[in-house]
Amino acid sequence: MRYLIKLILIIFISLYNIVLSQELLKNEKVMIELASELRCVVCQNQSLLESDSELAKDLKNLILIKLSEGKNKDEIKKFLVERYGEFILFKPLMNKNNLVLWFAPIISLLVFTILALRKLNLYKRKN
Amino acid sequence: MNFIKYIPLIFFVTISIFFYNKIKYKKNLEPLSSALIKKKFPQLNIYGINNEVDINSYIKNRSVIINIFASWCGPCRIEHKVLKRFSTEYNIIGIAYKDSQKNINNFLDDLGNPYEKVFFDSSGIESINLGLYGVPETFFLDKESIILYKHVGPINEEEFKKITSKFFTNTNLR
Numbered sequence: 001m002r003y004l005i006k007l008i009l010i011i012f013i014s015l016y017n018i019v020l021s022q023e024l025l026k027n028e029k030v031m032i033e034l035a036s037e038l039r040c041v042v043c044q045n046q047s048l049l050e051s052d053s054e055l056a057k058d059l060k061n062l063i064l065i066k067l068s069e070g071k072n073k074d075e076i077k078k079f080l081v082e083r084y085g086e087f088i089l090f091k092p093l094m095n096k097n098n099l100v101l102w103f104a105p106i107i108s109l110l111v112f113t114i115l116a117l118r119k120l121n122l123y124k125r126k127n
Numbered sequence: 128m129n130f131i132k133y134i135p136l137i138f139f140v141t142i143s144i145f146f147y148n149k150i151k152y153k154k155n156l157e158p159l160s161s162a163l164i165k166k167k168f169p170q171l172n173i174y175g176i177n178n179e180v181d182i183n184s185y186i187k188n189r190s191v192i193i194n195i196f197a198s199w200c201g202p203c204r205i206e207h208k209v210l211k212r213f214s215t216e217y218n219i220i221g222i223a224y225k226d227s228q229k230n231i232n233n234f235l236d237d238l239g240n241p242y243e244k245v246f247f248d249s250s251g252i253e254s255i256n257l258g259l260y261g262v263p264e265t266f267f268l269d270k271e272s273i274i275l276y277k278h279v280g281p282i283n284e285e286e287f288k289k290i291t292s293k294f295f296t297n298t299n300l301r
Contacts, residue, residue, distance in 0.1 A: 041260050054225075055261060058251050065252075083258035085162035 027067040034073055035060055039082065039088050047090065154226045162258055168193075168272040169256045171222050173246045176228060182220070182246045186272055191293065193266040194242070196256060197226045198234035200262045206281035209239045213287060214241035217295070221245040224254055267294050 008110075032049060040051035048056050059080075066076050080088050092098045163169075173182045186193070194210060210297045212254040221242035231245060248254050258265070258277075265278040267290060275294040278286065280292055 023282055039255060054251075055255075055259070058255060081162070083162055083256060085258075 008097055023068075027064055030067055030073060031060060032065045035075060037090055038077075039090055041084055041088060134208075142297060156212070163258065163274050166274055168268055168274055171248075171253045172214055173222060173248050174210035176243055182222070183272075185244065185246075185261055186220065186268065189218060189221050190270050191268050193220050193222060193268065194228050195224050195248075195259060195262050195266075197220045197224045197256070197262045198230040200224075200227065202281040203263045203285055206263050206283075207241065209237050209282055209284050209287055212284060213291075217291065218243050218285040222254065223247050223249075224259070225249065226284045267291070269294075 002042050020101040021114055035049035040046045040048045040053060040056045040059075041053050042053040043051050046056075063076055066079070071079075077089065081093075086093060092101055095101060128167065168180040168183070171182050174180065176183070182193075185224050193214075194206075196206070213219065221244070223245055226247070226249070228247065231247075235242075235245075239269065251259075257264070260279050263281055265275055265280075267283050269275055276290050282290075
């Protein structure tokens with residue numbers, strides 16, 4: 001009987017550990033994903049993930065804490081943007097301030113394609 | 128088509144003016160991180176030496192200058208003179224970043240104490256709520272605890288005067 005209880009306990013504890021470590025691994029994965037999308041404010045050309053500065057380590061820890069509290073990626077991003085500004089995001093947000101930034105390449109591509117086509121047509125006609 | 132020969136000259140003059148302006152251009156008083164400017168000072172879990180009071184209730188209804196510093200930080204030592212020079216005029220409050228009470232006491236014994244009170248952020252996690260880049264950093268707050276200005280890096284006397292004269296009018300002083 002005692003052995004049985006021990007065995008059950010062992011199985012229970014190991015199962016619990018597996019679940020816990022899975023959860024931690026999942027959080028770690030999300031943290032790595034998120035950290036690669038954020039700028040390290042100390043070494044500004046590095047992502048948070050690559051950076052080895054003290055602040056970057058703290059921020060990565062903070063992300064892990066927030067994830068374990070059940071916050072999702074967007075909530076954490078919002079939290080950091082509120083404190084450090086949009087500057088911390090490598091990928092700018094899609095809002096009205098950034099509309100030009102997002103659409104300028106597409107618009108300029110369109111405009112120049114039209115111009116180029118017109119020019120080419122002119123040449124064709126001349127020839 | 129006579130003007131074509133002047134094009135290089137015009138080009139040269141334009142470029143020269145452009146570069147001259149760039150050299151002469153002086154950076155305006157613009158905060159490095161404007162994310163927290165005009166916002167309320169966040170709720171922080173930072174306490175004084177004996178845990179007797181938290182920073183938010185301490186600064187309530189007072190216009191204060193909050194300086195984040197550490198005894199291990201070189202630039203903080205340079206900045207310290209400036210803070211001491213203004214400590215009688217303004218309410219300067221310190222946040223010790225990732226530091227121990229013992230080291231802070233030694234630091235303040237050595238260099239003098241410009242702070243009305245020192246709060247401790249030993250883990251450094253709470254300071255992230257202030258959008259900390261690195262020590263030292265100085266926040267200028269009005270009576271409603273709204274952040275008027277944030278200075279990153281050691282502050283000098285000239286900058287200190289400029290900021291206080293711009294943001295601290297007589298009405299919102301102590």
